[in-house]
Amino acid sequence: MRGTERGDETMGAMLEIRDLTKVYPGRRGGVMALDGVSLTVERGEFFGVVGRSGAGKSTLVRCINLLERPTSGTIRVGGVELTRLRGAELRRARRRIGMVFQHFHLLWSRTVAGNVALPLEIAGVPRDRIRRRVAELLEWVGLADKADAYPAQLSGGQKQRVAIARALANQPELLLCDEPTSALDAATTRSVLNLLRRVNRELGLTVVLISHELDLVRAACDRVAVMHAGRVVECGPVQEVFARPRAEATRQLLAAAEAAGEEAGDEAYEPAARAAAAGDPSPLAACRPVAPESDPALARFDRAPWRLATERRWTR
Numbered sequence: 001m002r003g004t005e006r007g008d009e010t011m012g013a014m015l016e017i018r019d020l021t022k023v024y025p026g027r028r029g030g031v032m033a034l035d036g037v038s039l040t041v042e043r044g045e046f047f048g049v050v051g052r053s054g055a056g057k058s059t060l061v062r063c064i065n066l067l068e069r070p071t072s073g074t075i076r077v078g079g080v081e082l083t084r085l086r087g088a089e090l091r092r093a094r095r096r097i098g099m100v101f102q103h104f105h106l107l108w109s110r111t112v113a114g115n116v117a118l119p120l121e122i123a124g125v126p127r128d129r130i131r132r133r134v135a136e137l138l139e140w141v142g143l144a145d146k147a148d149a150y151p152a153q154l155s156g157g158q159k160q161r162v163a164i165a166r167a168l169a170n171q172p173e174l175l176l177c178d179e180p181t182s183a184l185d186a187a188t189t190r191s192v193l194n195l196l197r198r199v200n201r202e203l204g205l206t207v208v209l210i211s212h213e214l215d216l217v218r219a220a221c222d223r224v225a226v227m228h229a230g231r232v233v234e235c236g237p238v239q240e241v242f243a244r245p246r247a248e249a250t251r252q253l254l255a256a257a258e259a260a261g262e263e264a265g266d267e268a269y270e271p272a273a274r275a276a277a278a279g280d281p282s283p284l285a286a287c288r289p290v291a292p293e294s295d296p297a298l299a300r301f302d303r304a305p306w307r308l309a310t311e312r313r314w315t316r
């Protein structure tokens, strides 16, 4: 269900970015990686961000979860202004955001189950609850039989599934994906994209997908923002933006994609759409976001000073 279709005005947007700038220090005044970015992503949306290399896409996602402090501007997630928070309050608010990276960022010394369990372990969730949740998550991403394998024994697509399961462990509401399929071949890309669509449709997470592959964005996203030189130059429904681009940067991206022979369309993803429409029962139904006060184990997450350090490690 799309946030905009709920008719529930009181819920507000999932993500609101206003006048965001990020300047990396350096010679000659530094690099202006973000230059006044404003965006709103509604709850339940699958939102795409596209742009050529260096446009500022990764800087934007790193600023959204405050892995990078923006130079100026505000970020609200679920109505909470992250940019005003520090310390424990910030860590608590950041629990609402999961992150998936191009190169997976798994811990090689841990098994698949150990990787997915890590955020829960550090949060002090009881062992039997961790075991159950990890089993549920691995079942849901189709890797139940790989629980005891190590990342080095997995294919790229399987590694990304583990990373997605880990990103879901903390029951976030917003999932940020920075080029999650760029290291994968076409068939694997499709299956990882279908998994992200299930995360969106079955678990109800809002997903922000950064990608330079326009066919992916066309197939998966409700709306898209086009970035160029640190700015959002165009934003709207995917079909509209790609069919009638207004910005020169969008036209150039489309022309480059056409020249590269991108032809995949929605029909490539039909099986997943049909499965979702048929209402496949989800073993993760119990993993939907739960108010911390209603779940003592989750309430402990609020006091977890490990989150920042752990997430920093994952981004390396």
Ligand SMILES: Nc1ncnc2c1ncn2[C@@H]1O[C@H](COP(=O)(O)OP(=O)(O)OP(=O)(O)O)[C@@H](O)[C@H]1O
Binding pocket: 024, 025, 031, 032, 033, 051, 052, 053, 054, 055, 056, 057, 058, 059, 060, 212
């Ligand atoms: N840590 C940093 N220090 C200095 N400059 C940086 C840093 N990170 C990014 N930049 C610069 O900021 C600009 C935006 O970079 P960013 O990584 O956000 O682009 P991108 O759109 O994600 O590109 P790509 O598609 O290649 O991943 C670039 O000019 C880049 O060189």
Ligand SMILES: [Mg+2]
Binding pocket: 057, 058, 059
């Ligand atoms: Mg990038």
